[in-house]
Amino acid sequence: MESGQLLIILATAIASATPLVFACIGETITERAGVINLSAEGTIMLCAMVGFVAAKTADNVWLGFLAAAIVGALIALVVAYGAITLKQSQIAIGFVLALLCSDLSAYLGNPYVRIPGPTVPPRFAIPLLQDIPFIGPLFFHEGDVLVYAGYALVGVTWLYFYRTRGGLTLRAIGEQPAAAFARGHNVIALRYAYTVIGGVLMGIAGAAFSLDFKAGWSYRHTAGYGWIALAIVIFGGWNPLRAALGAYLFGVLQSLAGVAQSAIPDVPTQAFTVAPFVLMILALVLTSSDWLDRLLSYLPVNVRRSLARAIHTAPPAALGRPFEQD
Amino acid sequence: MNVELRHIHKHFGSVHANDDVSLTVAAGTIHGLLGENGAGKSTLVKILSGFITRDSGEIVLGGQPAHIQSPADALRYGIGMLHQDPLDFPPLTVIENFMAGSPATPALLNARAAERNFRALCRQFHFDLDPHARVSDLTVGERQQLEIVRLLANGAGTLILDEPTTGISATQKTLLFNALRQLAQEGKSIIFVSHKLEDVEALCDCVTVMRRGRVVGELNLRPYRANGQDAHGPTDQHFEVTARIVEMMFGKELALPVKPTTHQDDVILRLDGLLLRSDRLEMRIEHLAVRRGEVIGIAGLEGSGQQLFLLTCAGLEHPAAGSIHVDGRDLTRKPYSAFLKAGVCYLPADRLRDGLISGLSIQEHVALRMSNKGLFIDRAAAAQEAERAIATFNIRGRPDTAVEQLSGGNQQRTQLALMPSPLNVLLMEHPTRGLDIESTLWVWQQLIARCNQGTAILFASSDLDEIVQYSDRVIVFSGGRISPPIAAAELTADSLGQMIGGRF
Numbered sequence: 001m002e003s004g005q006l007l008i009i010l011a012t013a014i015a016s017a018t019p020l021v022f023a024c025i026g027e028t029i030t031e032r033a034g035v036i037n038l039s040a041e042g043t044i045m046l047c048a049m050v051g052f053v054a055a056k057t058a059d060n061v062w063l064g065f066l067a068a069a070i071v072g073a074l075i076a077l078v079v080a081y082g083a084i085t086l087k088q089s090q091i092a093i094g095f096v097l098a099l100l101c102s103d104l105s106a107y108l109g110n111p112y113v114r115i116p117g118p119t120v121p122p123r124f125a126i127p128l129l130q131d132i133p134f135i136g137p138l139f140f141h142e143g144d145v146l147v148y149a150g151y152a153l154v155g156v157t158w159l160y161f162y163r164t165r166g167g168l169t170l171r172a173i174g175e176q177p178a179a180a181f182a183r184g185h186n187v188i189a190l191r192y193a194y195t196v197i198g199g200v201l202m203g204i205a206g207a208a209f210s211l212d213f214k215a216g217w218s219y220r221h222t223a224g225y226g227w228i229a230l231a232i233v234i235f236g237g238w239n240p241l242r243a244a245l246g247a248y249l250f251g252v253l254q255s256l257a258g259v260a261q262s263a264i265p266d267v268p269t270q271a272f273t274v275a276p277f278v279l280m281i282l283a284l285v286l287t288s289s290d291w292l293d294r295l296l297s298y299l300p301v302n303v304r305r306s307l308a309r310a311i312h313t314a315p316p317a318a319l320g321r322p323f324e325q326d
Numbered sequence: 327m328n329v330e331l332r333h334i335h336k337h338f339g340s341v342h343a344n345d346d347v348s349l350t351v352a353a354g355t356i357h358g359l360l361g362e363n364g365a366g367k368s369t370l371v372k373i374l375s376g377f378i379t380r381d382s383g384e385i386v387l388g389g390q391p392a393h394i395q396s397p398a399d400a401l402r403y404g405i406g407m408l409h410q411d412p413l414d415f416p417p418l419t420v421i422e423n424f425m426a427g428s429p430a431t432p433a434l435l436n437a438r439a440a441e442r443n444f445r446a447l448c449r450q451f452h453f454d455l456d457p458h459a460r461v462s463d464l465t466v467g468e469r470q471q472l473e474i475v476r477l478l479a480n481g482a483g484t485l486i487l488d489e490p491t492t493g494i495s496a497t498q499k500t501l502l503f504n505a506l507r508q509l510a511q512e513g514k515s516i517i518f519v520s521h522k523l524e525d526v527e528a529l530c531d532c533v534t535v536m537r538r539g540r541v542v543g544e545l546n547l548r549p550y551r552a553n554g555q556d557a558h559g560p561t562d563q564h565f566e567v568t569a570r571i572v573e574m575m576f577g578k579e580l581a582l583p584v585k586p587t588t589h590q591d592d593v594i595l596r597l598d599g600l601l602l603r604s605d606r607l608e609m610r611i612e613h614l615a616v617r618r619g620e621v622i623g624i625a626g627l628e629g630s631g632q633q634l635f636l637l638t639c640a641g642l643e644h645p646a647a648g649s650i651h652v653d654g655r656d657l658t659r660k661p662y663s664a665f666l667k668a669g670v671c672y673l674p675a676d677r678l679r680d681g682l683i684s685g686l687s688i689q690e691h692v693a694l695r696m697s698n699k700g701l702f703i704d705r706a707a708a709a710q711e712a713e714r715a716i717a718t719f720n721i722r723g724r725p726d727t728a729v730e731q732l733s734g735g736n737q738q739r740t741q742l743a744l745m746p747s748p749l750n751v752l753l754m755e756h757p758t759r760g761l762d763i764e765s766t767l768w769v770w771q772q773l774i775a776r777c778n779q780g781t782a783i784l785f786a787s788s789d790l791d792e793i794v795q796y797s798d799r800v801i802v803f804s805g806g807r808i809s810p811p812i813a814a815a816e817l818t819a820d821s822l823g824q825m826i827g828g829r830f
Contacts, residue, residue, distance in 0.1 A: 165431045172415050172426045179413035182377070183400030183427025314417060 007134075009255055011142040017121075017251025018143075018150040019208035019222075020043075022241040023229040024236065025157050026201025030076070032161070032238055033194035034174035034318040035083050040202055042101025043075045047206025049109035052217040055207075056117040064118070065207045072203020073196045075101060080195040084188055089323035098226065104219075112217045118145050122213040145208025146208055148242075157240040170194060171306075174316030177323040181325020187323050205229075226279060235285070240317060250280050327404065327483045328353050334383035336369055344380070345539040351707040353483075353531075356506055356516040356712070358530035358547075360523065361575065362788045363628055364759075366539040367519045368410070371486045371703030372600050374517075375407035376400035386549035387484075406482030411491045415714060416462035420444075423461055424476050440734050447475045448594040450504040467498030474505060485509065486517045491525050492629070503529050520631040521628050523571060523827065524805060527564070535574040543574035543708075549816040568827030573819070580819045581791040588777035589620040589798060595639065595751050595782055600648035602638055608630045610712045611648070614801070614811065616751070616784065619777045623797030623814065624786040626826055628805035632786035633675075636753045640672035641665030653750055674798030675759065677737045688712050688740055695744055714744035720768065742772055749776060758792060770796055790822060804828040 023044060030037045037043070047068035058254045075097060082093040114260025121144065129140040139151070161167040169190065172180045177187045228250060236243030253276035261272040296304050327350040336344040343366045351357040372378040374385060376397040379572040381707060385392045387403055389601045394400050400407075407694055414423050425431045425440050441457050448455055451469040461469060471692060487506075491499055492693045506516050506529065520526055527547065535543045550567045571620060589786050595616040609631050616622055624632050637643040639650065641662045649658040652668040674680035682691065692715060693708035712725035719739045723732050745752070757773070758766040771794075773783060787793050793800055799811040802825040824830070 001536070118707075154488065164433050165425070165433050165435060168418075168422060168426050168431075171418065175415045175417055176413065178417060180427065182375075182397045182407070182413045183426060184396075184401050317417070 007137050008142065009259065010252060012140050013241070013252045013255035014139065015251075016148045016255065017248045018147050018215050019152065019205040019213055020225060020229055020232070020247040020250060021205075021244050022201050023148045023205035023225065024247045025153055025240055025280060026072075026198040026205065026231055027233045028197030028198075028236070028238055028240050029157065029170070029201070030195050031233060032170055032174045032316055033191045034316055034321065035080065035193060036090045036094060036232065037076055037079050037198055037202070038091055039075055039079060039097035039226075040094075040229050041100060041200065041224075042098035042105075043072055044206040044209070044226045045201045045220065045222050045262055046075070046101040046105040046231070047072050048210040048222050049105040049112070049201040049206075049217055051203075051207025052117055052210035052214055053109065053112055055211055056112065056115075059182060061118045061120055061211050064211050065204055068192070068203040068207035069200045070203070072199040072206065074199075076199020076202070077192075077193045079199070080192045084191050084195075087324075090320050102220065102223075106219055109217050109219075109221075114216065114218055117216060118211065119215045120146055123147075137207050138150070144212065146212055152245040154240055161240060164194050171316070173323075174318055177318050181323070191323070199201045202229075203228075214216060224277065228280065233283065246280075246315060249278060249283065253279050253283075273303045290298050291309045328386075328513055329405075329484055330384075330386040330466075331370065331374060332386060334370060334373060334625075335381045336366075336378065337381055338369075338683060342539050344356070344373070344383075347383075347536070347539070347541055349534055349541065351515045351517055353515050354510055354513045355531040356510050356518055356529055358526035359517060359519045359531035359536065360521065360526050360533055360571065361536035362521055364538075365521075365536040367536050368488055370536070370553060372516060373409065373490060373518055375402070375405055375486055377407075383735060390481075395751065399723060401480065401482075404481055404483035405486065406477030406480065408470060408473050408477070408488060408490055409485040410492065412466065413472065414461050414469055416460070419457070420455055420459050420461060420464070420472055421457040423472060423478065424457070428476070428480050428575055430479065443479060443809045444475065447479060451475070451508065452501060453505075455718055456557070456683070465494070466492075467494035468500070470494065470498075470502065471505075478509075481671065482514075484515045484517070486519070488519045489521070489822070490518070491520060491522060493606075499525075523568065523627055527567065527571075533571065535571060537575060542577075545570060545574070546567075556818065564794070564823065565827060568829075569820070569823050572823035572826050576823065577819070578791045580794045583795055583797075583814050584652055585621060585796045585798065585814075586770055586776060586796075588774060590780060591620040592618055594618045594653055594780075595613075595784075596651040597639075598649050598651075600638070600650070600667040601646040602643075603633050603646040604631070604634050608636065609635070609806050611669075611808050616782045618782055620798045621733070621748075621773075621777060621785070621796055622811065623793035623800045624784065624803060625793050625800055625822065626786075626803030628788055631806060631808075632803050635803070635808075636672065636755060636784065636786060639751070640670055640753050642672065648768040666746075669746070669748060671745050671749055671751070672753045673741050673745075673755070673757065675755035677734070677741060678730055679743050682737060684730045685728055687726045687728050688716065688732075690724060691729065691740065692725075695746075719743040719772070727770075733759040735769075737761060738765070738769060742769065748779065751783045752776065752781050752783045752785075754783065756787055757785050758787075758789070766792075790819075794822075802826055802830065 023040060027037060029042055050071045051064040051068035054067035055061045078097060079093055082088045083090040123142055123144045126140040129269045130136040169185055173185065173190050181187050208224065210217050232246035233243050257272040257275045261269060263266050331347065331349045334344045334347045347370055361367050369378060373514055376394045376399050379395055392403050403459060415426060421437055421441055421444060424444050425435060444457055450703045453475065455471060462694060464617065466630055480532045490502060518530055525596060531548050533545050533547055534541055548564050593615045597614040599613050609741050621750050633772060634643060641660065644659050649656060652670060657664055657668060678684055679783040689708050689712040692712045693703045696708060709725055719742060721736050723736055729737060732740060758769055794817055797814045800814050800817060801811050802809040804826055805828050809825055
């Protein structure tokens, strides 16, 4: 295989990871605020269906995204109400919603299975950036508007997290809500807001599947992506950059599985469908295990410190725990 | 700014945590708020800082009534509080903590400007903090320093410190005290909440003593300080002020001993040349021999080493030197199981954390204790045993009641019911804390019955009445020293107060 061809395969793989990037960033934001939205699997699937149906009915792809975002926000609102106001188990609420929404998508979406619908406008290259050797063809050649929005989302989220007052507060309420409350923040309102924002992004992720990267609707159209998004957020250490990297890596693994399948046709196709999930978990476990630490110990101290910080990530201390105000 | 709290009331369920409490703190002074655990100090300052909403009463700041219902309100009035467990964000860096929640922080973070400001404030108080370290890597003392600097940067004019000297080093304490003095000189009001008498005496201009939710006395410390400052070591004046404060803390009159004589002649617990060491304390006991049936009361301000002493006697901590003999056998540096086998039992103060297991029922506790070799629990036997314990110990609960649903008194009864028999040495912390009078009397009846069977009891309590009523002999812990045992009958409120203050 010549190198140009490989670049195109990789570029397509990176682009195809876009819905997962949206979902991972959404979940990262929600979890950083201290709430687990475990309904990702159901939210993505239901929103994929709703997005497709809305876009098809209105014959406008962007209205589909809008509808999906609203449904994602509503599901997140249910999670927030149960978790923050009723102080119930976030795991239980999220899990039930995940199952409920997947089944709902199958039931409500039945009339729309396997029919053509509108899709996101075709791909375009970004001038100037596409001319950068290697990087250009890889990232700025094969994308459409969603792919580039995904890059922007990752960058903006990172900036927001680490360079703004709002982001500092977001990290604070997920770590020590009592301390944030002591500093005069409205922890409950902020948690609601960030849960809903996370839901909107997950909704967009769903529509990104049905209107773009896996266009159309079928029974359990996006099965598995919600769970892998949750895993990527955890192994990504609740850092938007690392979560996005994880999502892109998954995309690449999936397309490599496709390549491998055509190369060795004797192996059953199911093995290649499952392989990316298994490989992803392996890769994530490896990067979060302590062999990296041992590697780090050979580096100079100042490099080591900043690298160790990037690698060592504990979950937000108050993740999944309701905030009790005296 | 002058801070005034007027007629504050606060109930938690049936507990009257603040009962008509009034407190005035003058601008430019350090005001001590002293009292044992549970006296209502923390409740009062949390009301002032907006963490707890009061039932009734008024807060007046600089002559104007203030409406404080939340921490955000208190911050607007310039009231900042340092909590006992620092309320900060451990995974974030020092400078991020400094910026978080500050009104001066711009929407787009400017870490450099914040760092300049931070370094300037640190220099002012000689705090040595690395702005880029993670807060989780800091000591409690350093986290305190960070909080002080942060509150000042946010324009706090009134600073509340809740038990700030717990868990910090001597150097950090000196730094803290110097900083607080400097701030008072700048005209800020400082409220220093503590149960440590020596810290209050060393630092405060004025002290208010609280007991059982009420203010029981106030004392201006300035006249005493002015004379005694240069003197080396404690002076008579120092003892005078200590005696007065201790009197306020514990009351003037002591109850009369009520315990019948139960001790026998043979020694059951013998300590020789015992040296106890923890991070902050070092204590020595030359010789203590406790006889069967005897009750030794341990008095002293909380945190003077009573717990370490009891843990050592129980075999849960090892002494740095010296020996422990139980019933004639040398148990020094032997494992806890050897102490258990020798009939030593320890009942901790925190019943639900260290004593009982939340979530398990009375019956399951009984089953845990029963020696059972098989794989399965003998449910019938456990149920029978639990019923018997409930009946004899008058526990208000059923065998399947989870222990955390029992009242404090019934939890203590359950602990007593679970004690092994025969028992040689029983070690207890605050055996009747939080219990009503009926339960208290009942608990002591049971304990005295044990004494009659030959059990020796050593117990620590912050209730001096309890100590005098039920002990044969009393030892006093004060500032790392342990007094020789004194017969309870010979004690007076005055002599005990002086001993707690360190004069023996």
